[in-house]
Amino acid sequence: MKPSKSKNIKAFLLLGPAGSGKGTQAKLLCKKFGLEYIGSGDVLRARQKTKDFTGSKLTGVMNRGELAPSFVIVKILGDQLEKLKKQKKNKGFVLDGWTRIIYEAILADEALEWYEWAKNAKIILVKISKKESLNRLTKRKQCKKCGRLIPWLGEFKKLKVCDKCGGEFIIRRDDKIIAIEKRLQEYKKETVPTLNYYRKKRRLIEINGEQSIEDVFKDILKALN
Ligand SMILES: [Zn+2]
DSSP: OOOOOSTTOEEEEEEOOTTSOHHHHHHHHHHHHTOEEEEHHHHHHHHHTTOSHHHHHHHHHHHTTOOOOHHHHHHHHHHHHHHHHHOTTOOEEEEESOOOSHHHHHHHHHHHHHTTOGGGEEEEEEEOOHHHHHHHHHOOEEETTTOOEEOSSGGGGGOSSOTTTOOOEEEOOOTTHHHHHHHHHHIIIIIHHHHHHHHHTTOEEEEEOSSOHHHHHHHHHHHHO
16 A cells, blocks of 8 residues: 655644643644644543553543653554555654653654654644633533533523523533642643744744634744745
């Protein structure tokens, strides 16, 4: 099987704190350009099911809300990229949530270099403040009638009743605030140096994430041109 040509491949790496909506943007990019979505969460969950030593251990680590070790992350990422390399009609991919700490960023760079996609890679940061992140994660509304969860962002914040069924809202105070704060602290400690690593190389595309989903996506497309 002939591997796909490197130069036509689109490669995106999405970064951003919890609640930034980077996953949504990653999926929009996939839809727009026909790319493969490679989310670390999905892939790690699939890896757990293998039930070997690492698979079983990962289940405990992830249930406790801890980060999987970098060597595991990078190994799994490498396997994913190898798989993509084999695909004939691969148009590209979006990596979501892989380089949370600086080692991983350095090794992911090496991997992209190895698979000859480094030149294609665009690194996008969906930026929101800590306050906004906390608000979005803890102040979601839920429809009493249909159960729809309304994110605390953009135009959604103005909704008075459910946009799907007209039902009344209840504010869903997430009871996992401590876990969320821990995630945000980890982001500050681990991911911010990673962002600086990309910034120094002038490779970080920074997008204001405190807008509607559509406007964030528009800004991303603008920045890519
Ligand atoms: Zn509803």
